[in-house]
Each structure stands twice: as C-alpha cells, then as structure tokens.
Amino acid sequence: MTTYLEFEKPLAEIEGKAEELRALARKNEEMDVEKEAAALDRKAEQLLADLYKDLSPWRKCQVARHPDRPHCKDYIEGLFTEYTPLAGDRNFADDHAVMGGLARFNDMPVMVIGHEKGHDTASRITRNFGMARPEGYRKAIRLMDMAHRFGLPVVTLIDTPGAYPGKGAEERGQSEAIARSTQKCLGIGVPLVSVIIGEGGSGGAVAFATADRIAMLEHSVYSVISPEGCASILWKDSEKMREAAEALRLTAQDLKKLGVIDSIIKEPVGGAQRGREAAIAAVGAEIAAMLDALKGKKPAELIKDRRRKFLDMGSKGLAA
Amino acid sequence: MNWISNYVRPKINSLFSRREVPENLWSKCPECGTMLFHRELSENLNVCTNCDHHMAITPRARFTALFDGGIFTEVKVPEPIADPLHFRDQKKYPDRLKAAQKSTGEKEAMLVAEGEIGRTPIIAAAQDFSFMGGSMGMYVGNAIIAAAERAVKLKRPLVLFSAAGGARMQEGILSLMQMPRTTVAVELLREANLPYIVVLTHPTTGGVTASYAMLGDVQIAEPNALICFAGPRVIEQTIREKLPEGFQRAEYLLDHGMLDRVTHRTKLREELITILRMLMRKPPAVAGDLPAPKAKPAAEGAAPKA
Numbered sequence: 020m021t022t023y024l025e026f027e028k029p030l031a032e033i034e035g036k037a038e039e040l041r042a043l044a045r046k047n048e049e050m051d052v053e054k055e056a057a058a059l060d061r062k063a064e065q066l067l068a069d070l071y072k073d074l075s076p077w078r079k080c081q082v083a084r085h086p087d088r089p090h091c092k093d094y095i096e097g098l099f100t101e102y103t104p105l106a107g108d109r110n111f112a113d114d115h116a117v118m119g120g121l122a123r124f125n126d127m128p129v130m131v132i133g134h135e136k137g138h139d140t141a142s143r144i145t146r147n148f149g150m151a152r153p154e155g156y157r158k159a160i161r162l163m164d165m166a167h168r169f170g171l172p173v174v175t176l177i178d179t180p181g182a183y184p185g186k187g188a189e190e191r192g193q194s195e196a197i198a199r200s201t202q203k204c205l206g207i208g209v210p211l212v213s214v215i216i217g218e219g220g221s222g223g224a225v226a227f228a229t230a231d232r233i234a235m236l237e238h239s240v241y242s243v244i245s246p247e248g249c250a251s252i253l254w255k256d257s258e259k260m261r262e263a264a265e266a267l268r269l270t271a272q273d274l275k276k277l278g279v280i281d282s283i284i285k286e287p288v289g290g291a292q293r294g295r296e297a298a299i300a301a302v303g304a305e306i307a308a309m310l311d312a313l314k315g316k317k318p319a320e321l322i323k324d325r326r327r328k329f330l331d332m333g334s335k336g337l338a339a
Numbered sequence: 340m341n342w343i344s345n346y347v348r349p350k351i352n353s354l355f356s357r358r359e360v361p362e363n364l365w366s367k368c369p370e371c372g373t374m375l376f377h378r379e380l381s382e383n384l385n386v387c388t389n390c391d392h393h394m395a396i397t398p399r400a401r402f403t404a405l406f407d408g409g410i411f412t413e414v415k416v417p418e419p420i421a422d423p424l425h426f427r428d429q430k431k432y433p434d435r436l437k438a439a440q441k442s443t444g445e446k447e448a449m450l451v452a453e454g455e456i457g458r459t460p461i462i463a464a465a466q467d468f469s470f471m472g473g474s475m476g477m478y479v480g481n482a483i484i485a486a487a488e489r490a491v492k493l494k495r496p497l498v499l500f501s502a503a504g505g506a507r508m509q510e511g512i513l514s515l516m517q518m519p520r521t522t523v524a525v526e527l528l529r530e531a532n533l534p535y536i537v538v539l540t541h542p543t544t545g546g547v548t549a550s551y552a553m554l555g556d557v558q559i560a561e562p563n564a565l566i567c568f569a570g571p572r573v574i575e576q577t578i579r580e581k582l583p584e585g586f587q588r589a590e591y592l593l594d595h596g597m598l599d600r601v602t603h604r605t606k607l608r609e610e611l612i613t614i615l616r617m618l619m620r621k622p623p624a625v626a627g628d629l630p631a632p633k634a635k636p637a638a639e640g641a642a643p644k645a
Contacts, residue, residue: 182549184569184577189587190595194548194568201522202554221506222518222549222568229519243506243515243546253428253508267511268424277423279512326523330484333477333513336423 022292024081030070033063067289074238076264076273080246082238083217084180087292089299090149091118091133091176094216097299098306099124099131105162107154111191114155116147116183119162124174125307130166132159132227133176136217149218150183153196156226160196160203167207172310175227177215180245182223197226204229205325208318212309214284214302215239215271216291231325232309233279235271236298237286241279242269268337276337281309368392384604393541393561393604397443398450398465401500405463405608411454414462416447416485419477424511432509439471448473448503449482453489457612457624462490465500468542473503475547476510480517483551487524496534496615501552505545518550525554534618536611539566539589539598557614558598559607560589566597 023031037059040052074082082088095102099122106113119132136149159175166173182193204211204227213230219241228241235241244252246264251257274280284305287294313321365374370392380387384404385394403409426432440446448470453462464486466473473479483499490497506514528535537555539548541564549568560566567587575582585591589601602610612624 182568184573186574186578186580186582186586189567189569189574192553192595192597194566195553195597197549197568198518198522198551198553201519201550202526205519205522205526221515222546225515225518226549229522241512243511244508249508262428266424266426266428267508269512274512277512279516326526329516329519329523332516332520333423334420336420337425 022085022087024078024085026078026081027070030063030066033059033066037063067293071238071289075261076240076267076270077246077261079238079270080218080240080260080264082290082292083240085290085292086138087295088217089291089295090138091135091178091216092138093295094176094214094299094302095122095131095133097296098303099129100126102131105165106158108157108161110154110157112152112154114147114152114158115145116149116151116179117155117158119159121171124172124310127310128171130162130171130173131176132162132173133216134179134223134227136178147183149179150181151179151223152183152185152188153191153193156182156196156200159227160200163200163203163207163211166209170209172210172212172313173207174306174310175211175213175230177213177219177224177228177241178217179220179223180218181220182226197222200226201229205329206322208322210310210313210316210321211325212306212313214306215241215280216302220245229325229329231313231321231328232281234282234284234302234305234309235274235280236284236291236302237271238290239271240269241271241274242267273337278332278335369394386604391562391603393563395468395502395541396604397469398445398467398500401465402450402452402454402463405611406452406454406456407458411452411463414451414453414485414489416449416451416478416482419481422509423477423513424509426509426511428509435471435509443467443470445470447478447482448476449479451482451486451489453493453495456608457616459612459615459619459621459624460493460495461498461615462486462493462495463498463500466502466547468502468504468540471507472505473501473547474505474507474514475503475517475521476507476514477517479503479507480520483521484524487527490533491527491531494531494533496536496619497528498536498538498611498615499551499555500538500540501543501547502540503543503545503547503552505547515546518546521551522554525551534615536614538602538607538611540564542566544568544570553597556618557600559600559602559610560592560598561604561607562589562601564589566592 037056040056044050044052102122104120118135122131134149135146137143137146211230212232213228215235217239221243246260247257249263250259271283284301287297291298364377368387371390373389385396402411422432448467451464486497535555536557537552539560543552543566565587571582592598593601
C-alpha cells in the first residue's frame with residue numbers, strides 16, 4: 020500500500036483506476052483491459068515525474084516526512100555491516116530516538132549515529148518519533164569521543180523533527196546536551212560526515228550535523244524552525260506554512276546555494292519512498308565520496324578546517 | 340585618540356541612557372505593582388526595590404554599571420551580509436530591523452566591550468532583548484566570535500550576558516548555523532585557557548541556550564530568569580499537563596544541577612570580580628579599591644597586565 024501525500028491525490032486516482040481495471044479483468048476473463056491499464060500507467064508515470072520535477076518547499080517538507088521514506092535503521096542495515104549498537108549515556112537512560120554504534124562501511128570500521136523515527140505505531144512510540152532527549156545527545160557525545168580515541172570516522176544520519184520538548188528533557192538539561200554535542204562535533208580529530216535523509220529539525224539536527232561534509236537528499240529539508248512553527252509566530256497563523264516554508268529557504272537546493280551544505284544526493288523519481296533501494300545506494304555512494312575526500316587528513320587539520328568551515332558559513336548569502 | 344574614545348563615549352552613553360527615561364518619572368513594577376521612581380530604579384539596576392523583580396536592562400546600562408568608572412570601549416563587530424534570504428513575512432526583514440534600530444538606538448542585538456572590572460581587564464558581551472527579542476542571527480554570531488577573538492588576543496576572560504528568545508527566524512538556516520559558529524568561539528577560549536563566564540538573564544531560550552549560553556566554565560543566572568530550550572507553552576501543548584510552579588526558572592535549574600549560581604543583579608559585579616580574579620590567579624581585590632573615572636584606561640591592543 021502506497022501512502023499518498025495530499026498533493027499526490029490526482030496520481031492516486033489514476034493509479035487506483037488502473038488497479039481497478041486489472042482487478043476487474045482478473046474476475047472476468049474475456050475482458051482485455053491491459054491496453055487501457057497500460058495507458059493509465061504511462062499517464063501516472065508522467066504525472067509523477069511532473070509533480071516531483073519542481074516540488075515547492077512545503078511539498079518537500081511533506082515528502083521529507085513521508086512515513087515510507089527509508090529511515091536511519093534502513094540505511095544502517097543497507098549500507099553497513101557488523102553493525103553493533105552501543106547503548107546508553109552512562110548517566111540516566113538509553114534514548115531510542117538515537118541509534119548508534121560500531122559498524123563497517125565498505126569494510127572500514129566507523130561509528131554511525133543517527134535519529135530513528137520508527138516505521139509503525141509501536142516503533143514510532145519507542146523511538147519517540149525521532150525526537151531525542153538529553154540522553155540521546157549524551158550517548159552520541161560518548162560515541163563520538165570513542166571514535167576520536169580509536170581513530171574511527173563518524174557518519175551521522177539526520178532525521179528529526181527536533182529535540183523533544185518535554186518536562187523531563189528540560190529538567191535533565193536538553194539545551195546543555197545539545198550544546199555539548201555540537202561542541203563534541205567540533206572537537207573530534209576524525210572525519211565527520213553527515214547526511215540529512217529526511218527532516219533536519221533545528222538544534223536537534225545541528226547537534227549531529229556540525230560536520231566536515233554535509234550532504235542532503237534531494238527532497239529533504241533542514242531548517243531553524245518548522246514551517247508551521249514559523250507561520251504561527253511570524254504570521255500569527257499556523258495555516259500559512261506554505262509561505263513560511265518558502266521564506267525559510269529550507270530546501271537542499273537553497274541550502275547548497277547558501278553554502279550551508281556541500282552536496283545534494285539525487286532521489287529516484289517520486290522520492291526516496293518510491294525507490295528505497297536506489298535512495299539507500301545513492302546515500303552510500305555519497306558517504307563513500309565524502310569520506311574519501313577527507314582521507315589522509317591529520318586530526319589537527321580536520322579540526323581546524325571544520326572550525327573554519329563554520330566560521331566562514333553564511334558570509335556570502337544567496338550569492339555564495 | 341584613544342583616551343577620547345575611552346573617555347568621551349561613556350559621557351555620551353550616559354546622555355543616551357538618560358534619554359531612555361520615560362517621560363513619566365514613575366514606573367510600575369510588573370510583578371508587585373509598586374510605583375518606582377525612575378532614578379531609584381536605575382540606581383538599583385532596574386531591580387524592583389520592593390520585590391527584587393529583575394526587569395530588563397540594556398547592554399549599555401549594564402556595562403556602565405559593570406565596568407570600573409563606567410568606562411568601556413566597544414569592540415568592533417564585523418558587519419554580516421544584510422538580509423541574506425530576502426526574507427519577508429508580513430513585513431520585510433530589513434524593515435523590522437530598521438524599526439528595532441530606531442526603537443533601541445542600537446545597531447543590533449549584541450554589544451561587545453572591553454574594559455576593567457575591579458581592575459581586572461575583561462571582554463564583555465551583552466545581548467539586548469529589546470532588539471527583536473535579542474534573537475541570534477549572523478550579527479550576534481559575529482559579535483560572539485569577535486568577543487572571543489579579542490579575548491584570546493588580549494588574554495582576557497570573556498563575560499557574556501545572554502537574553503534571547505532564540506534564533507532569528509528571518510535569517511533561516513543561517514541563524515541556526517550560529518549555534519556551531521558560536522560554539523567555535525567558545526572552543527577558541529577553551530583552547531587559550533581563558534575563563535568564559537555566562538550570566539543568563541531573563542529570558543534565555545531556544546538555540547541560544549542550546550549553544551554558547553550553556554557552555555560557560557561558570558554558569559550564573561539572575562533570579563527568576565526563564566532559561567530553557569523549549570518554552571513552557573510548547574511543552575504544555577506537547578505533554579498536555581500543567582507544569583510545576585517555577586519550572587524552567589533560574590532557581591529550578593540550580594536545583595537540577597544546570598547552573599553554578601543564582602545571583603542578584605546588584606551583587607553580580609562583585610561576584611564576577613571575585614571569581615575572575617581567582618581564575619586568572621590574581622591577588623584578591625581590595626575592598627573599595629575601585630578606580631576613579633579618571634584612572635588611566637588600558638590602551639587599545641596593549642598587552643594585558645599579568
């Protein structure tokens with residue numbers, strides 16, 4: 020079952036019709052519908068390509084949040100071997116919104132860390148919809164530290180609506196945990212590469228994405244605030260999320276122009292949710308390329324360059 | 340030239356702050372309702388003399404009260420690119436900026452200065468909540484980086500007063516990028532082994548709390564200041580329950596191990612001097628040993644006194 024987004028309704032109708040025709044034909048053997056159904060298929064294919072050719076920022080937000088999109092767990096299973104999850108922050112708990120551990124990427128040992136949203140109701144609740152608590156950031160800090168000590172490159176996969184706004188999270192120092200995680204990213208002498216695979220939600224994303232190289236999937240988004248949140252603050256109307264999404268420049272394409280990210284990973288036609296394997300493979304290829312570009316750099320050089328990258332960021336605006 | 344900038348500016352400053360006094364000579368404490376005479380209120384650093392409620396104070400007024408003899412020199416902040424996203428909500432971003440500049444008389448939401456407190460040379464940075472909610476955009480990022488670089492150059496500690504609603508949405512992702520940028524600034528101080536003291540004032544929230552405002556060697560807050568990542572309203576909407584009394588206030592954070600101290604504004608200067616002199620391995624400050632305004636100000640770029 021495909022989950023259609025609101026703007027994909029016309030597509031759902033055409034694909035539904037083709038499916039109905041074929042179902043009829045299965046019951047009724049004299050009927051030959053293949054020609055008509057194939058025509059509908061072609062029409063659907065064309066429509067899909069048209070819809071995704073030039074997605075508006077708000078539509079990209081919807082695609083980035085699509086439930087069928089591959090999530091962190093899928094990328095880890097698809098791209099890494101010997102994945103050995105490491106749990107806990109050694110202070111309070113293990114946060115299931117953040118996955119992380121040792122793994123091999125193309126046989127090379129690395130530390131992989133990412134936000135996991137979950138794929139069904141039960142796992143979404145366990146994963147808290149990818150919204151980490153302080154323990155999640157503190158686990159990541161611990162793993163990054165370990166990677167630094169043992170000279171392992173770090174790969175982070177970003178997919179979070181934001182850090183969890185809860186009572187306990189605040190009491191246990193959500194802000195401090197995020198700040199320390201960003202600080203840890205800046206202080207490790209090993210290559211650190213990030214891919215924004217879905218939603219890059221504000222500080223919760225920055226805490227893992229302060230990296231040497233940052234890539235974004237074509238239809239992922241990365242923003243200081245959700246379009247709904249921005250609309251309700253600046254427009255005093257949360258229904259103005261389309262305008263807010265436009266104004267915030269949260270698409271991979273705009274962020275590349277602003278010099279905030281380094282590369283854009285192409286998604287299959289119709290988004291990563293319609294070609295999960297292809298999307299996962301494309302992300303793998305980009306991780307390999309990013310790690311390759313950092314090969315041979317000394318720890319001090321990595322730290323210095325990473326600092327410089329962020330100090331220089333945004334100095335040119337959209338003209339960058 | 341130097342003595343002019345060091346010497347004349349405070350006078351201009353004081354003229355300026357005098358003009359800020361409302362036509363109405365009395366103001367009402369928003370907490371207890373007491374009518375306060377303006378001179379009395381500003382002498383008490385905008386803290387209610389009846390209930391100790393800490394009202395907002397501008398960076399300039401704060402620095403005048405903080406530095407020896409009210410003498411300080413502004414540290415230049417590199418100008419960022421204007422309106423990088425061509426952002427427009429109901430108003431254009433440049434128009435919102437201009438309105439804030441007009442109403443505050445300041446260029447942006449952070450002021451950086453160098454000077455001495457209790458004869459201890461420091462760099463200070465203060466965020467201005469009255470300027471677009473103190474929001475952190477590229478200018479604020481540049482200001483913190485400039486403050487840290489200046490501190491490293493002169494081997495001085497940095498004292499930062501935070502006050503902000505969070506990141507400046509009108510600069511979109513570039514405001515978010517001030518979280519790592521300002522963290523780089525903190526790293527520069529750490530590497531140079533220089534004290535970084537954060538004074539969190541009401542309110543300090545969002546991306547500001549989740550970056551430079553929580554990374555101090557010593558974390559001090561003013562009484563009852565709201566300090567949080569997510570605001571109480573957002574949390575109440577998420578968990579659908581009423582939050583406990585005093586939640587996310589300075590004293591609550593102190594109880595939860597997130598702060599070193601909660602200090603009354605009128606005691607802050609003294610406390611900063613004590614802490615800084617110990618961290619800089621200087622002899623104790625002599626009580627009452629505050630230089631008169633005519634004391635020779637430190638020349639710009641001069642080596643710090645060891």
